[in-house]
Amino acid sequence: MRAIIVGCGRVGSTLARMLAESGHEVIVVDQTSDAFRRLGRNFTGTRVVGSGTDIDVLRRAGIEQAQVFVSVTDGDNRNIMAAQIARSVFNVGTVLTRIYDPSRAAAYRELGIQTICTTSIAANLMFDLSEGKPVGDLVAQIQAVRTRNGGKTPAVAAR
């Protein structure tokens, strides 16, 4: 499977390493080459410097043969635009985008874009935990970053 990840921040770089360590072909796109340091020296995927909302850059990254596209830059609108390019221009099968603003996430979900609103997810989990609801296992499952690389991938503690 080929996956394109736009945005090499904490989420983008962690996901990129997880996918690469699972044997997938991963291409990470970011506007600054400095961001690629988060991938570490052993990253086996490809790094492309450029804007994830630029059709030429995405083509250069190999989006035409990609099965998965993920946009996780720190800008909601940039993520939305990149995801729409992946879907409407390149017909990528699975398109995921992270959006901080819950109302924007809901609006684009209605338009058929798979949005993941980390604000709502965290707030809902914390709400349930505050009320003493039994969600502990779920939190641990979500937060435990798999440590296939002999424990070298930094794991996030469950608590």
Place this chain on the structure above:
Amino acid sequence: MYCIIVGGGNVGYYLSKDLAAAGHEVLLLEKERQRAARLIEELGEIAVQGDGCEMRVMEEVGFGRADVIVAVTGEDEDNLVVCQMAKRKFGVPRTIARVNSPANEALFAKLGIDTTVSATRIIFNLLEQEIESDEVVPVAALSRGDLEIVQVELSPHSPVAGRRIGEVTMPAGAHIVAIIRQDRGLLPSPDTLLEAGDSVLALVTTARENELVATFGEA
């Protein structure tokens, strides 16, 4: 007409002033606080501080009753989201987006934006016109890009210079809509004589744009 303009840069500022002077109800949204404060001081209550991509702000300033939304921030992705949200969530009948990268014009049309304006493209076209004669230059895309208005400046070597419009064989689906001669616009008739130096404006389907080159250009 109620116009909401998103983005208080130079384009948004002058557009708001002109629209207000023309008697329209105008609201100018600027996200950045310091810039917004300056605009409010100068323009008064038509300027408002707020992010035009936030539902709460959109509701407050009345996107629901706007006749047109114009998104002119410096970021293409912001202009796209403002117009899409306006259309899909508030049913705004007309959306106009500024695009900085000319490549995004076609994309925005595909994603449902009614009109796009690219200063980059306009300036590029003007420069091309200065440099090349007998070249077919796109001036405006119509009908989501299927139809185009193109402009050709006739050189003395053009095969149609010195001929009447009625004698010129145009590609199917292409029509001459105006002639610009020494800065004056002429409406074409079959008897109009084409002269070197004329700018010919033609309406053509995008697929057939290239055929116009053979009609007007150097053999």
